[in-house]
Amino acid sequence: MSTRRPSLLDPVFRSVETLPGIGPKIAAALVKLTGPYVLNLLFHAPSHVQERVALEEPDDPHVGKLVILPFEAEEHRPPASKRMPYRIIGRSGNQSLEVSFFHASRDYLHRQLPTGIPRWLSGELGVYNNRYRMLHPDYMVPNDAKASIPRFEPRYALTQGLSMQRLHKAIAAGLELLPHLPEWIEPSLLKQRAWPSFGQALALLHAPDGKDASKARERLAYDELLANALALALVRQNARKRPAPPLTGNGRLQGQLRQMLPYQLTGDQERALEDISKDLGQPERMMRLVQGDVGAGKTVVALLAMLQAVEAGRQAAIMAPTAILAQQHFDFIAPLAARLGLKCVLMVGKDSAAAQRQARMAVADGSAELAVGTHALFQDGVGFRDLGLAVIDEQHRFGVAQRLRLSDKGQGTHILLMTATPIPRTLLLAEQGDLDTSILREKPPGRLPITTIAKPVDQRGAVVDALKRALAQGAQAYWVCPLVEESEVVDLANAEERHESLQKVFGDQVVLVHGRMTGAEKDEAMAAFASGRAKILVATTVIEVGVNVPEATIMVIEQAERFGLSQLHQLRGRIGRGSGKSTCILLYQPPLGETSTRRLQTLRESDDGFEIAEKDLEIRGAGELLGTRQSGLPKFRFGGLEERPDLVPISHKDARLLIMQDPSLRATERGQAARLLLYLFERDEAARYLVTAA
Ligand code: ADP
Numbered sequence: 258m259s260t261r262r263p264s265l266l267d268p269v270f271r272s273v274e275t276l277p278g279i280g281p282k283i284a285a286a287l288v289k290l291t292g293p294y295v296l297n298l299l300f301h302a303p304s305h306v307q308e309r310v311a312l313e314e315p316d317d318p319h320v321g322k323l324v325i326l327p328f329e330a331e332e333h334r335p336p337a338s339k340r341m342p343y344r345i346i347g348r349s350g351n352q353s354l355e356v357s358f359f360h361a362s363r364d365y366l367h368r369q370l371p372t373g374i375p376r377w378l379s380g381e382l383g384v385y386n387n388r389y390r391m392l393h394p395d396y397m398v399p400n401d402a403k404a405s406i407p408r409f410e411p412r413y414a415l416t417q418g419l420s421m422q423r424l425h426k427a428i429a430a431g432l433e434l435l436p437h438l439p440e441w442i443e444p445s446l447l448k449q450r451a452w453p454s455f456g457q458a459l460a461l462l463h464a465p466d467g468k469d470a471s472k473a474r475e476r477l478a479y480d481e482l483l484a485n486a487l488a489l490a491l492v493r494q495n496a497r498k499r500p501a502p503p504l505t506g507n508g509r510l511q512g513q514l515r516q517m518l519p520y521q522l523t524g525d526q527e528r529a530l531e532d533i534s535k536d537l538g539q540p541e542r543m544m545r546l547v548q549g550d551v552g553a554g555k556t557v558v559a560l561l562a563m564l565q566a567v568e569a570g571r572q573a574a575i576m577a578p579t580a581i582l583a584q585q586h587f588d589f590i591a592p593l594a595a596r597l598g599l600k601c602v603l604m605v606g607k608d609s610a611a612a613q614r615q616a617r618m619a620v621a622d623g624s625a626e627l628a629v630g631t632h633a634l635f636q637d638g639v640g641f642r643d644l645g646l647a648v649i650d651e652q653h654r655f656g657v658a659q660r661l662r663l664s665d666k667g668q669g670t671h672i673l674l675m676t677a678t679p680i681p682r683t684l685l686l687a688e689q690g691d692l693d694t695s696i697l698r699e700k701p702p703g704r705l706p707i708t709t710i711a712k713p714v715d716q717r718g719a720v721v722d723a724l725k726r727a728l729a730q731g732a733q734a735y736w737v738c739p740l741v742e743e744s745e746v747v748d749l750a751n752a753e754e755r756h757e758s759l760q761k762v763f764g765d766q767v768v769l770v771h772g773r774m775t776g777a778e779k780d781e782a783m784a785a786f787a788s789g790r791a792k793i794l795v796a797t798t799v800i801e802v803g804v805n806v807p808e809a810t811i812m813v814i815e816q817a818e819r820f821g822l823s824q825l826h827q828l829r830g831r832i833g834r835g836s837g838k839s840t841c842i843l844l845y846q847p848p849l850g851e852t853s854t855r856r857l858q859t860l861r862e863s864d865d866g867f868e869i870a871e872k873d874l875e876i877r878g879a880g881e882l883l884g885t886r887q888s889g890l891p892k893f894r895f896g897g898l899e900e901r902p903d904l905v906p907i908s909h910k911d912a913r914l915l916i917m918q919d920p921s922l923r924a925t926e927r928g929q930a931a932r933l934l935l936y937l938f939e940r941d942e943a944a945r946y947l948v949t950a951a
């Protein structure tokens with residue numbers, strides 16, 4: 258079976274250049290603005306709809322508005338110089354109106370607005386020299402053609418070299434090409450929501466004609482969500498159906514490890530492990546997400562799962578998003594592995610060639626049962642002898658492409674995803690589809706709650722004084738400076754400056770870590786801090802994920818108002834890990850807006866990552882929340898996720914049912930229609946999985 262795009266869609270996958278009246282220049286502008294295909298153009302939604310008010314004559318209340326007016330020219334006044342406008346004075350109802358043009362041809366204007374002949378004009382009404390004026394009308398039509406001036410005109414984002422009029426024409430031509438498409442939305446849902454058909458919805462979107470286009474937008478938003486849900490359901494079905502040898506352990510290594518641990522697992526950790534154990538025992542590949550708030554103790558759960566793979570005679574690997582984090586996992590795992598008689602290698606891609614070769618050999622010949630690393634683990638040239646389980650820590654940090662690559666790489670490899678970013682259910686659905694999930698809500702016992710305070714930045718001096726006292730009593734502290742992509746250099750300078758100024762007070766007890774440092778430099782600074790030689794770690798957000806130094810009990814976050822709520826929570830999670838009492842100080846730049854105030858307050862009041870994530874979603878909407886996470890989340894053109902989160906679960910339920918009834922999207926009419934939908938919303942990557950599904 259082929260997964261070629263259905264030919265019914267060919268007309269809308271024509272290049273924009275083939276549209277009538279579109280030359281190469283305009284086409285280039287359109288491609289830049291919307292994309293190469295006619296379809297991209299049709300999906301370019303108006304930013305708003307402008308209404309023209311038809312008047313009998315100009316009046317003051319409509320100054321500044323877009324109006325339609327009658328006009329009869331009385332006198333043409335060509336400009337005295339090129340810099341002056343060409344003015345035409347005439348009557349509009351009982352008022353005097355001047356219509357003026359810069360750089361216009363005299364012949365043209367005499368043809369358009371001959372004296373003594375009534376016309377209809379449209380444009381923005383202004384006042385100049387005590388007279389009503391219209392500059393550059395956008396329509397000038399004969400008296401009997403008033404109806405040809407649109408009352409409602411969608412306005413679009415534009416780009417250089419493209420006028421609104423041109424875009425209108427191009428879109429209108431594109432709409433002509435749209436074939437009649439069968440319906441993919443479940444009939445009862447369509448009826449219940451009173452949604453127009455796909456074709457009607459697009460037409461309404463671009464030619465609102467005074468009608469309410471909200472149903473059209475809603476439908477298109479749903480279409481996009483459904484396409485996404487279908488794609489995820491297909492990918493997942495594929496992952497699911499992939500056979501993988503069951504990993505049944507004898508519990509020997511796990512038992513030994515449990516005895517080495519200085520603590521008992523929490524109930525949630527035990528439950529997550531049970532889920533994992535059961536999945537691993539199945540003859541199909543596991544695909545499970547462990548969601549656990551920062552500090553919930555995910556690493557040890559991962560290690561126990563990895564030992565189950567080793568007990569079953571296979572290898573296991575854990576991949577972390579940063580070298581720092583990989584190192585930390587290695588420092589935790591390697592000594593324990595050694596006591597269990599296992600070999601664990603580290604692969605972060607920055608080691609010496611010889612070390613890399615050695616590590617590669619050890620995983621290739623199977624002498625290393627365990628491997629820890631960054632994405633270097635799954636680069637070309639790395640081949641595991643027999644990888645039974647791959648754990649992906651902080652999985653939201655990896656893009657979809659990396660995840661797909663990994664899942665393609667490990668045939669017969671079970672996959673365990675872990676995230677410390679509690680993801681509200683709607684987002685999780687939109688991002689992952691219906692994933693098996695285990696949640697660690699319970700924190701390991703004995704943790705003292707973290708005190709969180711917010712202070713305006715001018716109290717930084719007082720904070721430094723407090724730090725002095727705390728350090729004198731043996732505390733360690735993180736000092737976080739924001740790093741925002743747009744101005745990386747500036748922000749870096751901030752961190753460096755803070756490092757310097759703190760050094761003046763604390764000397765070489767202060768170390769700095771930021772993203773521009775080499776791996777070795779970072780490691781050195783981290784090691785100094787982790788061992789307690791350094792007392793203050795100044796950092797950009799590279800420490801955000803996973804770093805674990807239990808002795809650190811103070812966290813200062815500068816410009817806290819610039820961080821997302823979940824991000825702040827993640828950062829704060831770096832402290833409160835030991836038995837000491839911890840304090841988080843949020844320094845902000847006053848005045849704080851309402852949203853920022855609410856965010857900082859939420860953080861002071863709650864320590865539950867899931868609750869905070871829901872609040873974050875509520876306060877800021879999904880778009881922003883996701884913006885702060887470098888997630889591989891697909892873009893939603895019609896705002897389905899941000900504006901209609903209520904439709905997300907519906908789309909997933911619908912997609913699941915559809916795939917259940919027609920796994921090849923071929924056997925039923927609705928299935929075939931849904932296949933079109935996948936292509937329309939460029940989710941056809943997933944269509945390759947239809948092959949195996951058939
Ligand atoms: P995260 O879920 O953020 O990855 P970690 O796995 O880094 O959390 O664990 C945080 C800290 O909690 C570590 O120091 C770890 O040793 C400790 N820890 C994990 N599980 C328990 C437990 N059941 N009881 C006590 N401490 C635990």
Ligand code: MG
Nearest residue numbers: 555556677803
């Ligand atoms: Mg972790």
